[in-house]
Amino acid sequence: MIAVIDFGSQYTQLIARRVRECKVYSEIYSCFIEADRLRGRQLEGIILSGGPGSVYQTRIARFRKFFELDVPVLGICYGMQLAAEIFGGKVKHGKKHEYGHAGLNTSRSLIFKGIDKSFNVWMSHGDRVIKVPVSSKIIASTASTSIAAFQFKRFYGLQFHPEVHHTRYGIKIIKNFLYQICQARPNWSMKKFVDQQIGSIRNQVGNKKVICALSGGVDSTVAAALTAKAIGNNLIGVFVDNGLLRYREREEVYRSLKSRINLRVIDARRRFLARLAGVIDPEKKRKIIGHEFIKIFEKEARRIQGANYLVQGTLYPDVIESGQGVGPSVVIKSHHNVGGLPKRMDLQIIEPLRSLFKDEVRKLGYVLNLPNRFVERKPFPGPGLAVRIIGAVNEKRIESLRSAERILQEEARQLNIYPRIWQIFAVLLPLRSVGVMGDKRTYDHVIALRAVESEDGMTADWVRLPKAFLSRLSNRITNEVKGINRVVFDITSKPPATIEWE
Numbered sequence: 001m002i003a004v005i006d007f008g009s010q011y012t013q014l015i016a017r018r019v020r021e022c023k024v025y026s027e028i029y030s031c032f033i034e035a036d037r038l039r040g041r042q043l044e045g046i047i048l049s050g051g052p053g054s055v056y057q058t059r060i061a062r063f064r065k066f067f068e069l070d071v072p073v074l075g076i077c078y079g080m081q082l083a084a085e086i087f088g089g090k091v092k093h094g095k096k097h098e099y100g101h102a103g104l105n106t107s108r109s110l111i112f113k114g115i116d117k118s119f120n121v122w123m124s125h126g127d128r129v130i131k132v133p134v135s136s137k138i139i140a141s142t143a144s145t146s147i148a149a150f151q152f153k154r155f156y157g158l159q160f161h162p163e164v165h166h167t168r169y170g171i172k173i174i175k176n177f178l179y180q181i182c183q184a185r186p187n188w189s190m191k192k193f194v195d196q197q198i199g200s201i202r203n204q205v206g207n208k209k210v211i212c213a214l215s216g217g218v219d220s221t222v223a224a225a226l227t228a229k230a231i232g233n234n235l236i237g238v239f240v241d242n243g244l245l246r247y248r249e250r251e252e253v254y255r256s257l258k259s260r261i262n263l264r265v266i267d268a269r270r271r272f273l274a275r276l277a278g279v280i281d282p283e284k285k286r287k288i289i290g291h292e293f294i295k296i297f298e299k300e301a302r303r304i305q306g307a308n309y310l311v312q313g314t315l316y317p318d319v320i321e322s323g324q325g326v327g328p329s330v331v332i333k334s335h336h337n338v339g340g341l342p343k344r345m346d347l348q349i350i351e352p353l354r355s356l357f358k359d360e361v362r363k364l365g366y367v368l369n370l371p372n373r374f375v376e377r378k379p380f381p382g383p384g385l386a387v388r389i390i391g392a393v394n395e396k397r398i399e400s401l402r403s404a405e406r407i408l409q410e411e412a413r414q415l416n417i418y419p420r421i422w423q424i425f426a427v428l429l430p431l432r433s434v435g436v437m438g439d440k441r442t443y444d445h446v447i448a449l450r451a452v453e454s455e456d457g458m459t460a461d462w463v464r465l466p467k468a469f470l471s472r473l474s475n476r477i478t479n480e481v482k483g484i485n486r487v488v489f490d491i492t493s494k495p496p497a498t499i500e501w502e
């Protein structure tokens with residue numbers, strides 16, 4: 001395992017990911033982690049990330065621990081400056097920020113093995129190393145930085161960022177560190193990850209029972225399937241039908257997962273609808289749905305004798321958002337996966353996916369042989385159709401939206417751009433408009449269509465859907481869904497709009 005130590009760089013995740021792309025397992029740790037926690041973890045090497053400036057240089061001695069673990073260390077940007085200071089070199093605080101491409105000239109070193117002597121790299125720093133520790137060797141420079149890389153015993157420091165695409169040979173440099181310097185073997189794969197996780201879940205829970213709230217989404221399904229592979233029927237999945245699911249979703253989840261997961265399906269449709277009656281405010285809807293869910297789940301958990309653990313599909317980005325386990329740059333924000341349930345329930349948490357990114361979870365889903373429809377699912381909000389019905393939620397309106405949504409999904413799956421679409425859905429608006437059908441005047445409801453492309457859901461742009469597709473949808477929805485006589489298409493990006501309408 002390669003430990004990537006986070007000093008707050010925006011690129012930390014990218015480093016961990018690149019290492020895994022090189023088929024070596026990596027995990028991210030906060031720079032404040034006790035070094036002892038890294039011992040005995042089959043550690044093969046350490047990568048120190050960059051970080052926001054020299055903020056931590058006042059008490060840098062505490063980071064000496066990372067150099068005392070008897071494995072090679074690669075320091076990137078701040079990581080390089082840190083090593084320089086610790087071993088007696090000197091770092092100059094720069095007023096000018098060097099940002100962007102730079103031509104690098106290298107001299108012989110294992111880290112640059114098999115690479116051209118000069119190539120373009122990506123720089124992003126203010127401070128710079130102006131004196132290297134005694135008995136180290138300067139191994140690269142640029143026109144403006146005479147010490148762009150140095151080597152000191154088994155430490156390699158790089159002022160530039162090998163993890164970003166703009167650095168030519170970046171991956172090769174990382175591979176050199178992993179394979180040549182750490183002697184790590186490129187033998188990690190998702191299949192190995194499954195085996196490791198199965199071992200560690202079995203160790204952790206023994207023959208105790210584990211429960212899991214399944215939403216039918218990718219993350220919770222993959223986390224549950226993996227846990228079930230480790231402990232079989234001792235994993236009990238709880239799926240709550242809140243009446244706000246998509247067309248035949250409950251049946252589909254049950255049919256696809258019942259052979260793999262010991263699954264309990266709870267029909268709570270009436271209960272949710274009763275609590276939502278007359279509620280219009282979106283945040284109120286969310287709160288009611290969240291509370292009801294917790295109450296139902298707690299009750300079910302109490303009925304399961306000897307349940308000591310709760311498995312959650314928390315992913316790495318969720319961990320970062322909640323400010324857990326990583327370094328100083330994190331945005332602290334509570335997350336529904338991480339906060340909430342366990343505190344009130346006194347269950348220990350298992351999070352087998354907490355070091356992975358979404359696309360890695362999908363890969364894991366394939367390795368676990370989950371049906372493609374689950375692995376490829378688009379995000380669907382926890383409060384379900386309730387936040388896509390603007391205004392009051394009732395059975396009739398849910399039925400309208402569900403029918404429109406079914407047609408939309410049927411048609412959308414035929415699009416060759418479907419895999420590129422982040423989300424595509426219908427929204428039921430709280431207004432009526434005049435229409436004409438046959439010879440009759442109608443006064444019916446409006447469906448809005450929304451389709452967005454996005455990297456991570458934080459920003460998004462609307463998808464330029466083919467005209468023929470839009471016109472087919474408009475025809476089908478107005479013809480097949482009772483009470484709808486108008487279809488509009490949302491052409492707003494995020495920002496200024498959000499992806500969901502509520």
Ligand code: XMP
Pocket residue numbers: 286379380381382383423457458494497498499500501502
């Ligand atoms: P917004 O609407 O904030 O959506 O631009 C960004 C992403 O988050 C999803 N979303 C939710 N997911 N509970 C969830 O589990 C929610 O209350 C919720 N609201 C939005 C949304 O579908 C999109 O993928």
